[in-house]
Amino acid sequence: MAAAETSEKKTPAAKKPAAKKSVAAQDSAARVTYLHDLRPAPGSNKPKMRVGRGEGSKGKTSGRGTKGTKARYQVPARFEGGQMPLHMRLPKLRGFKNPFHVEYQVVNLDRLSETFPEGGTLTVADLVAKGLVRKGELVKVLGSGEAGAKFDLTVDAWSQSAKTKVEAKGGSLTAR
Structure with missing residues (x-):
């Protein structure tokens, strides 16, 4: 009889469908705001933290932890451990x-x-x-090209070649 019972296969029990959450429970779960989710509004200015001004907020050790070199002082970013620094290794600008x-x-x-x-x-x-030029600056006429017509120019400076070409056409150059 025992052999007949063991050969008989048991059918698994039918699984119940999972209970659905109510709509109200789903909405309330989605709307929960936690303190760590809060951020400053975009574009707002958060004041700079002043450290080392009392025990209340970042006082005493000022966020540096306790003991060790980093707690006691910081070397400048340009410090290279005693090696000759880059700004002293590079050559200086020459001339004057x-x-x-x-x-x-x-x-x-x-x-x-x-x-x-x-x-x-x-x-x-x-x-x-x-x-041709910007306002408020000194102007110099140079002799590249040809003077197409007679020019009577009042400028600050001119080259010798410009003067000869302008005078060859019957013009003149005057300093302002």
Whole structure:
């Protein structure tokens, strides 16, 4: 009889479907806000933490822990452990800067001939109005190209080649 019972297979019990959570329970679980989820609002300014100003907040050890080199002091970021630092290994800039150096904006004769094909009396204000130079700076005329017409120029400086080419066309150069 025992052999008949062992050969008989038992059918597993039917599993019950899992109980569904109520809609109210699902909504309340989704809306729970925890303290560690809170962040400052975007664009807000959080004040800088002042450490070492009393036991209440980051006082005493100021967030450095206890003992050890890092608790006692910090070396500068550029410190290389006693090795000759990079800023001292690199070569220095040579020479000197002339304090009396004058910087000019340059205009060549070919640009003047393109912009003012009829020639005429020109001042720095005329060159600024046409966009050849910037306002408020010194202007020098150079002799690249040819003077297409007669120019009577009032500028700050000019090259010798520019002077000969302008005077060859019957023009003149005057310092302002």
